[in-house]
Amino acid sequence: MLQLTLLKTMILMGGLSFTTLAISSELVLVVHKDNPTSVLSRSQVIDLYMGKYVAFPDGSKAVPVDIENDLVVRTKFYDSLVGMSLARVNAYWSKVKFSGRARPPTQQKDEKAILDFVKQTENAIAYIHEINVTEDVKVVYRFYE
Numbered sequence: 001m002l003q004l005t006l007l008k009t010m011i012l013m014g015g016l017s018f019t020t021l022a023i024s025s026e027l028v029l030v031v032h033k034d035n036p037t038s039v040l041s042r043s044q045v046i047d048l049y050m051g052k053y054v055a056f057p058d059g060s061k062a063v064p065v066d067i068e069n070d071l072v073v074r075t076k077f078y079d080s081l082v083g084m085s086l087a088r089v090n091a092y093w094s095k096v097k098f099s100g101r102a103r104p105p106t107q108q109k110d111e112k113a114i115l116d117f118v119k120q121t122e123n124a125i126a127y128i129h130e131i132n133v134t135e136d137v138k139v140v141y142r143f144y145e
Contacts, residue, residue, distance in 0.1 A: 051102030065126035
């Protein structure tokens with residue numbers, strides 16, 4: 001809440017450029033702060049979120065997380081990651097689930113629940129807005145770099 005108030009104050013006072021504001025609202029992928037993974041490539045993130053691989057580069061099982069109650073954020077994530085609509089992603093997962101090859105990402109209701117889950121689950125990986133990153137998680141992928 002303090003971050004949001006500070007952000008609003010800086011915007012009102014002209015202390016933030018549009019570029020800074022856009023970057024702070026960008027989605028990033030985060031893992032537990034003690035996860036040995038420090039960076040992931042775009043293809044590794046796609047493989048984790050589309051069920052091709054189920055582990056981080058070190059071999060530890062990954063637990064991808066989707067946001068459940070914010071379809072705008074979820075749509076933005078999949079469009080940015082794989083260029084697919086949410087309907088196409090859901091259809092893809094229906095086929096994959098039926099084949100038994102993989103399971104879709106687990107879901108958490110909102111970004112606060114996602115952060116709590118990642119904080120408690122060392123192998124979780126999730127997307128959140130960069131402005132919501134806390135000291136309990138670390139960023140392993142940024143879309144704008």
